[in-house]
Amino acid sequence: MSQSTSEYESTPPTTKRPIKRTPSQLDIAAFKDLTTIDALKTLQKSLNKLVLTAPPQTQREIRTEFDGFEQLFGRYLHDNADQSSIDWQEIQPPPEGTVIPYKKLVEADIDDVKNLLNKLIVVKLNGGLGTTMGCQGPKSVISVRSGLTFLDLTIQQLEQLNRQYNCDVPLVLMNSFNTHEETEKILQKYSHVSVKIYNFHQSKYPRVDRETLLPVATNMTGSDNECWYPPGHGDVYQSFYNSGLLDQFIEQGKEYMFLSNIDNLGATVDLYILKHLLTDATKHEFVMEVTDKTRADVKGGTLIEYQGKLRLLEIAQVPKEHVDEFKSVSKFRIFNTNNLWINLPAIKRIIEDKMLHMEIIVNHKTLDKGINVIQLETASGAAIKSFEGAQGINVPRRRFLPVKTTSDLLLVMSNLFTLNRGNLAMNKQRSFPTVPLVKLGTSFNKVKDFLSRFQSIPDCLELDSLTVSGDVTFGKGVSLRGTVIIIANHGDRIDIPTGAILENKIVSGNLRILEH
Numbered sequence: 387m388s389q390s391t392s393e394y395e396s397t398p399p400t401t402k403r404p405i406k407r408t409p410s411q412l413d414i415a416a417f418k419d420l421t422t423i424d425a426l427k428t429l430q431k432s433l434n435k436l437v438l439t440a441p442p443q444t445q446r447e448i449r450t451e452f453d454g455f456e457q458l459f460g461r462y463l464h465d466n467a468d469q470s471s472i473d474w475q476e477i478q479p480p481p482e483g484t485v486i487p488y489k490k491l492v493e494a495d496i497d498d499v500k501n502l503l504n505k506l507i508v509v510k511l512n513g514g515l516g517t518t519m520g521c522q523g524p525k526s527v528i529s530v531r532s533g534l535t536f537l538d539l540t541i542q543q544l545e546q547l548n549r550q551y552n553c554d555v556p557l558v559l560m561n562s563f564n565t566h567e568e569t570e571k572i573l574q575k576y577s578h579v580s581v582k583i584y585n586f587h588q589s590k591y592p593r594v595d596r597e598t599l600l601p602v603a604t605n606m607t608g609s610d611n612e613c614w615y616p617p618g619h620g621d622v623y624q625s626f627y628n629s630g631l632l633d634q635f636i637e638q639g640k641e642y643m644f645l646s647n648i649d650n651l652g653a654t655v656d657l658y659i660l661k662h663l664l665t666d667a668t669k670h671e672f673v674m675e676v677t678d679k680t681r682a683d684v685k686g687g688t689l690i691e692y693q694g695k696l697r698l699l700e701i702a703q704v705p706k707e708h709v710d711e712f713k714s715v716s717k718f719r720i721f722n723t724n725n726l727w728i729n730l731p732a733i734k735r736i737i738e739d740k741m742l743h744m745e746i747i748v749n750h751k752t753l754d755k756g757i758n759v760i761q762l763e764t765a766s767g768a769a770i771k772s773f774e775g776a777q778g779i780n781v782p783r784r785r786f787l788p789v790k791t792t793s794d795l796l797l798v799m800s801n802l803f804t805l806n807r808g809n810l811a812m813n814k815q816r817s818f819p820t821v822p823l824v825k826l827g828t829s830f831n832k833v834k835d836f837l838s839r840f841q842s843i844p845d846c847l848e849l850d851s852l853t854v855s856g857d858v859t860f861g862k863g864v865s866l867r868g869t870v871i872i873i874a875n876h877g878d879r880i881d882i883p884t885g886a887i888l889e890n891k892i893v894s895g896n897l898r899i900l901e902h
Contacts, residue, residue, distance in 0.1 A: 422463040439605035478691040485778035491658040503553040505641040510648040513562030520832025524565040542808025559585040562616035586629035593759040620764025652787035671732035672773035675725035684713035686721030695771040723786040744768035792836040793824040800846040827855040
């Protein structure tokens with residue numbers, strides 16, 4: 387890579403000549419340009435018809451959302467015609483000083499905490515459903531610890547901050563059309579808490595037929611939800627702006643948002659990062675928390691320098707022949723936790739100047755009715771290149787504790803962690819700070835099934851790795867230590883007895899505990 391870089395640098399820019407195209411190449415390029423324009427015009431007509439099927443009082447808001455979709459679709463068509471992709475040879479590691487260690491921030495004294503916190507809002511991405519874990523409704527209302535949900539824990543954290551420092555840190559939820567209605571109902575139970583709670587919804591974009599490049603939906607009200615999709619968390623900037631909340635918070639003197647996934651239980655307000663943002667000599671409009679990669683994170687996006695800008699590189703953008711290199715822990719050592727700190731006035735400026743640019747993620751899906759569709763999405767971290775003074779902070783692993791599966795749920799429910807006013811912390815009795823690798827089989831996928839298979843959550847303080855497959859149940863007070871593998875073959879069942887201590891054990895075959 388260094389060789390190709392030096393060769394590139396040795397060629398003065400003035401010696402570069404424009405590429406001459408043959409007449410046939412020009413014909414093809416012109417044809418592609420025309421078909422792109424035609425496809426966009428046809429889509430615009432379809433969208434205009436869709437808007438007219440909505441109730442009159444909602445048409446203006448829908449039109450604003452569709453403007454965003456048209457821009458995204460136009461970029462998709464242009465990029466497809468252009469065949470533009472990332473040039474692997476131009477990828478450089480982030481320049482010195484653009485990714486700083488968290489321990490450097492901890493050296494600072496924290497004073498005037500109230501004033502620091504009064505400049506902050508906390509935004510949680512709340513668009514996901516609990517369906518992958520077998521639950522109905524928003525994922526944020528799944529009970530994760532001591533009967534408390536993701537939402538409960540988030541509100542407890544902020545209530546503690548507001549009371550302790552007599553400040554006003556509001557919670558803002560970005561819902562999707564899948565979660566908005568139910569979230570608004572759930573929020574009524576928090577009317578007594580000392581946290582102001584706001585919510586807005588991300589855009590509702592139409593899925594597009596892969597063949598015709600036209601929306602599958604025929605009207606706004608009667609169409610099945612399957613015809614629509616929320617366009618990824620990169621939509622947070624425009625939707626937040628459209629909601630009016632951005633201007634409202636700027637007027638109140640708020641300067642930064644701390645944005646994270648609601649299912650990341652490690653994403654708590656950090657005073658050291660906040661102080662750094664508000665007092666550093668360099669203005670950082672965008673800070674991304676990154677952490678060291680492990681074998682479990684090889685697909686996570688990473689920070690690179692590309693064409694003079696700090697940029698997020700996702701696995702979907704990597705050419706196939708370089709995917710193994712991308713997954714290498716030695717070359718790309720950090721990954722994006724999706725804990726982002728973003729300057730509010732900068733968001734306003736970038737949106738109004740139309741300077742927000744994020745790579746498009748193209749998702750191919752097949753609807754229940756058999757139609758092949760595409761949905762275009764963006765990721766919030768990809769906006770890093772649009773902001774000035776962007777920076778990465780390499781944070782401890784404890785700030786990345788996502789609960790995506792019941793395997794993750796087992797860990798956060800166990801004695802590996804202690805819970806204090808909404809904050810989960812690694813148990814001090816754990817002798818090393820890493821989280822065990824847990825893989826539970828399909829019998830545990832749904833929360834209800836998962837809970838029915840444990841009479842109590844096992845002691846995991848000394849666990850390194852747990853693999854469970856097949857029909858397995860756990861009695862009360864089981865201890866798991868070292869590497870434990872439990873495999874019940876098809877038709878067999880394994881009941882781990884009450885009080886069992888499994889240390890570096892492989893259990894297979896059939897083991898039934900019969901009541902007597």
